[in-house]
Amino acid sequence: MKQSQPRPVAKQSVENQTTDNLREFILSGSVQPGARLTEVALADQMGVARATLRTGLQRLASEGIVVQIPYTGWQVADLSVDDVWELWTLRASLESLAAKLAAQSPDPAVREHIANAYDALLAACRRGNMKKISDCDFALHRVIVESAGHSRLARQYQLVEQQVRLYIATSNNVAEGPDDIMEQHRPMAEALLAGDADRAAHEAWQHSESEGKRLLAWLREKASP
Amino acid sequence: MKQSQPRPVAKQSVENQTTDNLREFILSGSVQPGARLTEVALADQMGVARATLRTGLQRLASEGIVVQIPYTGWQVADLSVDDVWELWTLRASLESLAAKLAAQSPDPAVREHIANAYDALLAACRRGNMKKISDCDFALHRVIVESAGHSRLARQYQLVEQQVRLYIATSNNVAEGPDDIMEQHRPMAEALLAGDADRAAHEAWQHSESEGKRLLAWLREKASP
């Protein structure tokens, strides 16, 4: 019986806990991009010393989530349209590399995981449940990145995703129909399942690029009413 | 007369100075990969409080230059062959994106800067001065990355370069002849100067990949005598 054992303690320094909690707080959309954060208030709210909190803030600054204003305060990063373009092109480049490496992988489990994730996306699209589609879309991308077997790539991808999430959590994303989503993912998924590395890289780039272009067009339209 | 004015003070916090000095110290090869660093000794040597030094170490940890061992000490990052592969593939992907964006740039100055840097590399190769060749090779790559007009890309490229430099500064790099270096850079440079974005991206990837493969082969041979 599992209940006969106490739960193991997940040891984590206060610095790391503080950093993780702060990151989650910001990425959850609880504060707006551009919002000012002060060490004194946050340290008080989080029940830690200010120096401990500074470690967290500096970590989040290196992740691009906050910006340090010396002697004045900190701000939640506010992404311009150019910033979004940079993040999206970077993400596309990383996805392209991930797709190439995943397609090259000799491990049959890789092919299987990607096929399962793609099938789940197709099933969600046929059911038309947009929340489920979004989840499966995200899951497919994550499986591809994890299948690349490249820890730095996965880490960079996560950092870029975080920053994109910071922006999108405070904006309504452009909605798309299930048929479009299926069609967009088909060439990339086929290349991946066929083990065609160059085509997988190319199609992953095309997919990300078209997605990014649509988002940028929407942002520009929103910025000029 | 310039001498009639005192030199302006470059204001920089002690935290940032400490971080920069520490980074330079490590990247200069003064300490070996895997070497243990302690906060007490470094803070004493650098004449700052330990907490100030911690800021620097944590920053360098996020850059991949040092590794934190909780309650024990810090280590200069020691790159395995797999690490080098990861850094090299990441670098190739970033260079490929930079080449694509630079080739797409409508600004004629971009074309001119790349042409100048390529000409300098060719001239150095004809003279056969290996130090000069190395400098021009590096300069060409840097011009391409800067020409992409993508600050995050430039930043990521620099971070990857730093880590590669950490490793190579302590190893003898594989020497290559001037003719080979000229030949390797020709397809990429031609595509860039022709404004052919897709070919520039492809050739940049090919160039970086072949360079990385040769380094990895050399490392694997060195690891098994």
Place this chain on the structure above:
DNA sequence: TGGCGGATGATTGTCGACAATCGGTTATCT
């Protein structure tokens, strides 16, 4: 009234001291 300089409050930057943890050594038990 407008501009400039100084003061002030709010914040961050830096410091040294105390608390927590780890790895190695020594002592004790079987």
Place this chain on the structure above:
DNA sequence: AGATAACCGATTGTCGACAATCATCCGCCA
């Protein structure tokens, strides 16, 4: 003699206090 537990020194983790900086406000002068 080998295994285990306790101890200890060296280090990092965390804290609160003092120092430095910035932006804003107020007062003064032309």
